[in-house]
Amino acid sequence: MDRSRPFLILVLLGCLFRLGYGAVRYRNQLFTSSGTCFISRWDYDALEHVLIAKALLSGKGYVVDDSPLPEKRHIRYVGQPALFKAPLYEFFLAGSFAISGFSFRLFFPLQALLGGLLSGLTGLIALKVFGKPAIAWFAGLAAAICPLLVNSASQPYSENLFSFLFVISIWTFLVWSETQRIRWAIFCGVMVGLCVLTRENGVLLLAAMGAMLLITKPDLKTWRGYIAIAGLSIAVVAPWTLANYARFGIIVPVASIVGMDLAEGNNECIASEGVFVPYWAEGRCPPLDVRRRLLLSTQAQVSLIPRAVRDDRVSREIAIGFITAHPGAYAKLMFRRFWTTLLPFDPRGEQRWHERTVLLLYWLLVFPAGIIGAVASMKPKTEPKRALLGLVIVLNLFSIVAVLYWSDLRFRIGIDLLLACFAGWAYDQFCCSRSAKGKPQSAID
Secondary structure (H helix, E strand, C coil), X not given: CCCHHHHHHHHHHHXXXXXXXXXXXXCCHHHHCEHHHHHXXXXXXXXHHHHHHHHHHCCCCCEECCCCCCCXXXXXXXXXXXXXXXXXXXXXXXXXXXXXCCECCCHHHHHHHHHHHHHHHHHHHHHHHHCCHHHHHHHHHHHHCCHHHHHHCCCCCCHHHHHHHHHHHHXXXXXXXXHCCHHHHHHHHHHHHHHHHHCHHHHHHHHHHHHHHHHHCCCHHHHHHHHHHHHHHHHHHHHHHHHHHHHHCCCCCCCCCHHHHXXXXXXHHHHCCCCCCCCCCCCCCHHHHHHHHHHHHHCCCCCCCCHHHHHHHHHHHHHHHHHHHCHHHHHHHHHHHHHHHCCCCCCXXXXXXXXXXXXXXXXXXXXXXXXXXXXXXXXXXXXXXXXXXXXXXXXXXXXXXXXXXXXXXXXXXXXXXXXXXXXXXXXXHHHHHXXXXXXXXXXXX
């Protein structure tokens, strides 16, 4: 089968969906909003991304720029090192803004293109794993219309870049496992490393790849290839880690944020709610804030260590203390995160009714069939490629269950993309069985 044509069509569709949605949402602002006006329109993570990119371009280094902004903007660590953010997306934005200025002109089309490429690659993954064009078309189209990715492409969020690196890492690993060619191992290792530099949980890809090899028990040559992939991934991340150590005398492999996430997702405020109350961790927890301030005040203030790193370490200490002191409460929080993650949207989130409608329709298309397909296709001697997709899904779900779940569903995107592959298989199996039942007995024989 000629794979180039379906791939290009899926790339085009994924790109057009994102461009179309962004054009409808922002209309004439796409061309008129620039400079300070463009920067001031964002808030929360989006604004932090832009301000870090601005600081990089102005020569201030990897810090949160302290330029004056309108009131009531939610920005962390203004004027301080931005080690709570993984670096690759900030450098991606800085490169885009260096060419086009602070505007939609370049970063939006680039993110739309990345969204198109990840749609095509998702189709290629499905084709390589299941071997049927129909399944590839379904998986690629599901990636093209994924509401979270379509929505985030026109905003300074890292979802499309991360998801592109996520799927290309999986695809290159599948190609390498099939061909055993060293160039694919090199390509895979570099892509995984870039994925980790965009978001720390990209390291789950390496864990899933290693677990797949443990299950399939390959020969020594294959293990050498995997070691090369892992080594190259570390080599890609290492310069950033070493630069942090040279500057601050501390080890921050990518970003210092897991401790904050762990404390935000596991504390007495959230644990006080019932086990069947939808999980929601985006409110304030005064007791947690008080303990964090007390611990920070009692610790020696080492001037070289950035405030974000100190906060993260203190939060990690508090969270681990809570978990070890209340294992039952932590188990309930894990269960709540598990079943809330499987919902079309968080009932306590801030999505509007039309957004919830779109999320529900997408969930109905992908999730039930995807879960059925993932379970049904896993046999005692599961085909290694299917096992890899299943392991990536399980490890990503476990990371959410163990640490934190956000109601904007951003941590679930990788799960959605791979479930779309299994959903395509399930629909194909259903259609084939219906077709077989409809044939006369002689034709079946």
